[in-house]
Amino acid sequence: MKVYAPGVKNLPRRIERGGDEGRRRIRAMPELPEVESVRRGLWPALGQRVRSVALRRPDVVEGERSAEALLRGCRITALRRHGKELMLCGGDDDQGRCVCVHLGMTGSLRYLAAGERDAHDADGHLHVEWTLDDGSRLRFRDPRRFGGVWTFANPPAARCARWDRLGPDALVVTGEALHQALRATSRALKAALLDQRVVAGLGNIYVDELLFLCGWSPSKVARTLKAAEVDELAARMRELLTRAIEAGGSTVRDYVDGRGQAGGYQDQHQVYGRGGRPCVRCGGLLRVTTVGGRTTVHCPACQVRRRPMGTG
DNA sequence: CCTTAATCCTGGAAGC
DNA sequence: TGCTTCCAGGATTAAG
Numbered sequence: 001m002k003v004y005a006p007g008v009k010n011l012p013r014r015i016e017r018g019g020d021e022g023r024r025r026i027r028a029m030p031e032l033p034e035v036e037s038v039r040r041g042l043w044p045a046l047g048q049r050v051r052s053v054a055l056r057r058p059d060v061v062e063g064e065r066s067a068e069a070l071l072r073g074c075r076i077t078a079l080r081r082h083g084k085e086l087m088l089c090g091g092d093d094d095q096g097r098c099v100c101v102h103l104g105m106t107g108s109l110r111y112l113a114a115g116e117r118d119a120h121d122a123d124g125h126l127h128v129e130w131t132l133d134d135g136s137r138l139r140f141r142d143p144r145r146f147g148g149v150w151t152f153a154n155p156p157a158a159r160c161a162r163w164d165r166l167g168p169d170a171l172v173v174t175g176e177a178l179h180q181a182l183r184a185t186s187r188a189l190k191a192a193l194l195d196q197r198v199v200a201g202l203g204n205i206y207v208d209e210l211l212f213l214c215g216w217s218p219s220k221v222a223r224t225l226k227a228a229e230v231d232e233l234a235a236r237m238r239e240l241l242t243r244a245i246e247a248g249g250s251t252v253r254d255y256v257d258g259r260g261q262a263g264g265y266q267d268q269h270q271v272y273g274r275g276g277r278p279c280v281r282c283g284g285l286l287r288v289t290t291v292g293g294r295t296t297v298h299c300p301a302c303q304v305r306r307r308p309m310g311t312g
Numbered sequence: 313c314c315t316t317a318a319t320c321c322t323g324g325a326a327g328c
Numbered sequence: 329t330g331c332t333t334c335c336a337g338g339a340t341t342a343a344g
Contacts, residue, residue, distance in 0.1 A: 029337060084338085105337050106322080125322090144321045146338060187314070196339080203338075293316070295336075 030103040032084060032170050032201030033244035033265065034257070038103070039081045041258020042111045048132035049075045050090070057127040060142065063151035070151060071097055071130065080155075082163045083170065083200025088138075089155050098155045100162055101140060104147030111258050112137045118260055170201035171241050175231030182222045182230060189225070190218035191292030201241070204294050205250055205272045210240055211298060212271045215305040218291045218298050243268070271297045 053070040074090025090096035114135030128140040152158040181198040249263035275288035279299040
């Protein structure tokens with residue numbers, strides 16, 4: 001495990017420097033609150049019929065790539081979300097065509113009213129653009145192309161292929177369901193919570209924030225949490241995500257919601273992006289480590305609850 | 313079961 | 329200043 005002790009020479013400079021200068025350079029990927037904010041921003045598209053589809057980069061689409069598969073001629077009847085996955089439904093009663101969108105790390109899905117323009121009108125990362133009957137548009141853009149679009153004959157087929165592999169949605173997960181998943185793995189708690197099959201929607205930002213709020217060490221073994229402790233973990237998870245959604249998600253660099261609005265939750269981050277800076281609770285320095293293959297920031301003094309091997 | 317590493321990709325930061 | 333190198337990260341897959 002790579003460990004950066006505070007003040008040590010190999011500490012990345014952006015962390016050492018601290019302040020807003022250090023924070024804003026760290027990127028955010030869309031996690032559940034950001035994806036939900038995108039979904040809520042797309043509501044003006046509901047009820048509209050898709051007039052045309054421009055597929056500029058066919059390889060971002062998996063499955064059938066025809067305009068019809070991408071909802072041309074369909075009326076958009078629902079915008080759904082599970083974890084970080086979005087689903088655009090093209091008909092009533094699970095009958096119409098269906099498109100799933102995953103934003104990956106840098107993906108965005110935006111609604112533009114008729115005639116509305118934005119900074120990305122002509123860049124090379126606009127992969128799919130849907131034009132609706134009233135002249136408004138939906139736009140999928142993804143510079144790094146870790147995201148993508150999947151086409152299905154209908155929503156049940158999409159759920160079967162994609163959503164059924166995901167754990168319960170993190171915004172509404174019960175302690176009981178979470179406990180069932182956590183008790184089945186001996187991985188580090190952080191690694192388990194990042195696994196979308198365990199619980200769907202958490203990424204690096206909100207896992208680190210959640211573990212700080214609960215006082216758990218990221219390397220605590222997942223299966224050793226008691227039922228009551230997982231109840232509390234689930235409750236705090238729902239509360240954290242709800243608050244982040246209320247703030248419009250986190251914008252660390254360039255995330256915007258479905259209407260191009262930046263989020264505000266980054267101002268409430270207590271650990272993410274704050275490695276090497278003082279803990280807001282105890283004043284000690286936050287430590288940057290790697291857990292589950294991911295950069296992890298935690299407070300070694302505050303997050304000592306039930307560490308493995310009784311070391312806490 | 314578990315872990316780490318490689319893969320995809322680009323832009324921004326750091327290093328020389 | 330400019331060029332090169334490194335790095336982040338979600339999900340998946342392979343290898344150890």
